[in-house]
Amino acid sequence: MAVTFRQLKYFLVLSEELHFSRAAEKLNISQPPLSASLRQLEERLGFKLMERTSKYVRLTPAGTIFADQAARILGQLDSAMTIAAETAKGAAGELSVGFVPSMLFRDLPAKLKAFQNSHPRVDLILHEMNTTRQIESLLEHKIDVGFVHAVPLPNGISHKVLETERLVACVPRWHRLASKSRIRISELAGERMMVFSRSFAAHYHDKITALLRTANLEPDTSFHIQHWFTVVALVKQGMGVSLVPSSLSSSVFSDVVFLEVEERQAEHDIAQIWRSDNTSPMLQNLLLGLPRFETRL
């Protein structure tokens, strides 16, 4: 015969009431089975939990200790069920999120904050990394979801395009084209065209390079740039011009001008990616909870 949760519960109520009939009533059973339950528990444990006569019922020292522990055990079972249920619903746990830096210019932070508010027991772990690393990390189970520039994906990775973003030309304020609001890329012929390093974001680099080549332009390879901000800063200093995502054309930059570009292909996709076999409800909640992104202007 083993100790049961029921015995613990009965004993616990009994230890609060210190009265068999009242405790039995509270438990919606009659008094004899309650007596029996306690007796069996004591038999199993090998020592008395309560001293009782028809005049008083009181805990033994060992009973006091055991009642305390019983309460803890029952509470722990309860919280175990709750926590596990929350995990099962995707309301608790850890979720690792990868993102390319430019997501910070969109409303990823706000969206994640909103998700965090609606899922307070989920720990979001954020990793800034480029698209290639995110794909690797997904396959290695190091992240659960990535926010990337759309690229060809290996098997086992699903994706959803969140946004298609135009590229815009970035030139200094005093540039000959600065007064136009819309140009064709070929109009930039002869300019030094700056693009960040291919090693930093290969697919994106290749995309822009291909686009430039349709207009008979070549990126300048003498720069090893790691970040959009650097590109804009260099443009501002007259080092050259560039093609950048329109999300960058915010008012935080002065002395540079962003010009729309006519070419239809001057755009790229922002996508979220995840392992196709990842059925975690937490992930599903996140994917559903983050609808279209908007660019923060």
Added chain:
Amino acid sequence: MAVTFRQLKYFLVLSEELHFSRAAEKLNISQPPLSASLRQLEERLGFKLMERTSKYVRLTPAGTIFADQAARILGQLDSAMTIAAETAKGAAGELSVGFVPSMLFRDLPAKLKAFQNSHPRVDLILHEMNTTRQIESLLEHKIDVGFVHAVPLPNGISHKVLETERLVACVPRWHRLASKSRIRISELAGERMMVFSRSFAAHYHDKITALLRTANLEPDTSFHIQHWFTVVALVKQGMGVSLVPSSLSSSVFSDVVFLEVEERQAEHDIAQIWRSDNTSPMLQNLLLGLPRFETRL
């Protein structure tokens, strides 16, 4: 249907083995009941704990959490049973001990240390107080056992005499009687007789006073002394003489001499006292574990 310890145990083994047949073997049951047990547990919880096909068995995220908690719960039940059993045996808990200061000259400290060694999970709480306070504290459940000078006891307090101690006369080294080894109290006639305050230990004071009166002596009431050491120190300085427990006649005092006393009544009892209705096994262990005391010389 409620969660059972058995279900937790089965699930726990399963979560370690990740293989139904092997886990069933380990549990000494056949495989089908194990499948059934897990299914019932999942039904009760409302979510899946394991994903399983004929090719693999693995924990869901919620299952991982729950397995962890289940282990904790089972461990807690185990330790609850152990700790409570120890308390029931008197091997764990708290025991408050009162004692009159002079017990420190006997081997109470060594005896308590021995008890502590054989009952490492019992916390001994020591309270130095006079006999009267100990009786009060016992009745108020503030202490469990007291070491006192034998006095009349109220109902509900049991006692056992541990030792009968002779009183000895204490005189300065240069005293006219110092060369004798044995005197009668009446030989001290005319000396200033010092006794510590009645308020400090009434019964003991009264006992000595009565003894002196049989020899037509009176204690000097101008001293308000709280401790035996003070009495001896005053004797040493020639302030008077005294009657003290023989346990004090140790070699740590110089320039004073302790003389045996002929009167048969020149003795008092050391006793342990406890509440008669206190059935705590811890107390019984202590009472049994502390046989006759010896005076430390």
Added chain:
DNA sequence: CTCCATAATACGTAAATTGGTATCAATATA
């Protein structure tokens, strides 16, 4: 000394639990 409140005991029954055997279903492998 009787009564009253209360816990223990006796006993019967319905239900659940537990675990077995036999078999099925799914899937990877030879």
Added chain:
DNA sequence: TATATTGATACCAATTTACGTATTATGGAG
């Protein structure tokens, strides 16, 4: 395609449990 492995399912028997009713035992209180 046949086979082997493995978990799921169906079904049954035995046991245990859980609980109720009726009754008894105990120990203060009036």
